[in-house]
Amino acid sequence: MVVGRVLVCLIAVVALGYRVWMIQQPPRGVVACLDGRDLTVQVSANAVKARTRGAVTVDATVLQVVQPECTSLIGKRLRLFWFAPEPVPRSQDRVRARIHVNIPWGSKNPGGFNYERWLMGQGFAGTGYIRQGIVDQPPNQPGLPRLRLARYVNSGLLLALTTGDRQQVGPEQWALFRDTGTIHLMVVSGLHVGILSGVVYAICLCVLRIIPALGHLAERRVISLWFTLAVLVLFALSVGAQAPVLRAVSMAAVAITLLCTLRAPGHWWRVLVLVGAVTLLLAPRFAYQQGFWLSFLAVALLLFYLAPQGRPQSYVRLLIFVQLGLFVGLSPWVGLLTGAVPIVS
Numbered sequence: 001m002v003v004g005r006v007l008v009c010l011i012a013v014v015a016l017g018y019r020v021w022m023i024q025q026p027p028r029g030v031v032a033c034l035d036g037r038d039l040t041v042q043v044s045a046n047a048v049k050a051r052t053r054g055a056v057t058v059d060a061t062v063l064q065v066v067q068p069e070c071t072s073l074i075g076k077r078l079r080l081f082w083f084a085p086e087p088v089p090r091s092q093d094r095v096r097a098r099i100h101v102n103i104p105w106g107s108k109n110p111g112g113f114n115y116e117r118w119l120m121g122q123g124f125a126g127t128g129y130i131r132q133g134i135v136d137q138p139p140n141q142p143g144l145p146r147l148r149l150a151r152y153v154n155s156g157l158l159l160a161l162t163t164g165d166r167q168q169v170g171p172e173q174w175a176l177f178r179d180t181g182t183i184h185l186m187v188v189s190g191l192h193v194g195i196l197s198g199v200v201y202a203i204c205l206c207v208l209r210i211i212p213a214l215g216h217l218a219e220r221r222v223i224s225l226w227f228t229l230a231v232l233v234l235f236a237l238s239v240g241a242q243a244p245v246l247r248a249v250s251m252a253a254v255a256i257t258l259l260c261t262l263r264a265p266g267h268w269w270r271v272l273v274l275v276g277a278v279t280l281l282l283a284p285r286f287a288y289q290q291g292f293w294l295s296f297l298a299v300a301l302l303l304f305y306l307a308p309q310g311r312p313q314s315y316v317r318l319l320i321f322v323q324l325g326l327f328v329g330l331s332p333w334v335g336l337l338t339g340a341v342p343i344v345s
Contacts, residue, residue, distance in 0.1 A: 033070035034103040034126040040066035042096050043078070045089045055081040056088045058130070063094065076125035082133060089135045097133035101126045121288030160186045187291065189244035190251075190299070196235060197252055201228045225256045244295045246283060250275045251299070268303045272296065290337045294330065301329040 033039065043060035058080045062073045080099060082088070089095050104124055106115025119127065156169050169186065177183040204224040229252060236249045254271055276296055279286060286292040305325050306318075335341040 033067075033073055034101050036100065036102050038098055038100050038131065039070060039073075040098050041073070042094060043080075043099075045091055045093045045095060046077070047091055048089055055083050055129075058082055058089060058095070060095070073125070077123055079119065079122075079124045079127045080130050081128075082130040089133075094136040095130070095133045096136065097130045099128050099130050101128035103127075117288050121285050123285050187244060188239045189295070190248035193232060193235070193245060193248035193252065197228050197232055200231045201225065204228065222260050225260055229253055229256050244291060246279050246286070247275060247292070247295050247299070250279050268307045269300070272300060272303065294333065294337070297333060298326060298330060301325050 041062055042064040043058075043062055045058050045060055047059040049057040049059075060078050060080050062076050062078060065071055065073050078099070078101060080097075104116055104119035104127055106117075106119070157173065160169050174183075174186075177186060201224050204227050205220055208220040208223060232249045232252055236245045239245055251271070254275055279292075302322065302325075305322060331341045
């Protein structure tokens, strides 16, 4: 039994190492086209950030390339800067442009921000800028409807809080969140997944009560759990399946599977390690994201305190001790990774 577990762990470590190594080895065709040349392309704007120093930052996916030797770039993500007058592209707009591209790189300063690693963690194949571009309207394609909040005050902040779409958050507001340590509110995380799963499960359970054929409570619960998981997967895809969301949805999938199969989960750290391994196998670039490690560390701290509790406690006591545990456990790592620990947070 012990030998089998050790063998499985070794295989998992080798697989994870290979997956992480693969994202550092882009195809030769991609590297050859990111040598500082100009390309004529059509891209889709995934997200557009507010102007900084007169430029608009466009998270773009390559749809077409005129140069036949660079068709390997199709489907790859590029981080492009555009010093262009109004109108600027919006999310889901298509842009026909002549771009200047390079491989992802950044200066390495001791104790400073590693820009190259950040680009790899975000999944960008290259960086550059748009020399000339024409904005096209998005095509009429079926998909998830976008949330329209333009008529509300602070609609950009509301959109970022609910869906993680931060393209309407201005640089001044972003700096304020960074200084106060509340920037994590702009990231769709386990809190969103937890609230959504609870609401969907409760609604589904109430609806199923009116179906006479499903008279047993156990049947209604199983159906509600699987339906909740399906909704969570769609939600993760709609917000981009970032590290915190993928971790929370993976944890929910494991929990729902165990509940529906009536299997004991075992020790909590086994479930956490399993979810971490599955998440990295699905998206190895998350290994280069600070948020991935901080997210799992926060969950580990919560489970470390909550899992051994044998007797019920008041919600006030739980809230106080959980917050103290997170502050003490996360502060050293946040300070090491970001260089600051905002006390206000």
